Amino acid sequence: GSSFASPFTQLHLSPSPNAGPGARPAAGLVRIEAAKQLTGRVVTTKANKTVGVEVVRLKQHPKYHRQEKIKKKYQAHDPDNQFKVGDVVELVRSRPISKTKHFLAVPVPPRDTRRKAQLLPPLESQSGQESAADETAT
Helix, strand or coil, X not given: CCCCCCCCCCCCCCCCCCCCCCCCCCCCCCCCCCCCCEEEEEEECCCCCEEXXXXXXXXXXXXXXXXXXXXXEEEEECCCCCCCCCCEEEEEECCCCCCCEEXXXXXXXXXXXXXXXXXXXXXXXXXXXXXXXXXXXX
């Protein structure tokens, strides 16, 4: 859940269920609907401002009841052409940008660094060395 501001992302405002037709949502009762969460790997960057993202998910086979990998390819908007083939991106649902593009590509930090940042507190020895280096520089 990153705070990503873009003209393509949407905020869904829903009035309370017991309100009449045409009722406006109350100031304190704004509900934000959850968007579909998709993460995939960039497979093509040939188009300008567009990346092809392959999303792999597991689905149970209807007859044999075993998990099988399903691959689906989405076109996603990349306004700055910042992604390369092999990058892992998150797809955020947006308004239709073209006939096939309905998602915005958002960078995802590598899984290793994110986990280490959550688990390990900053080391005291490193912070002490930094402050000592600052004092000697002045």
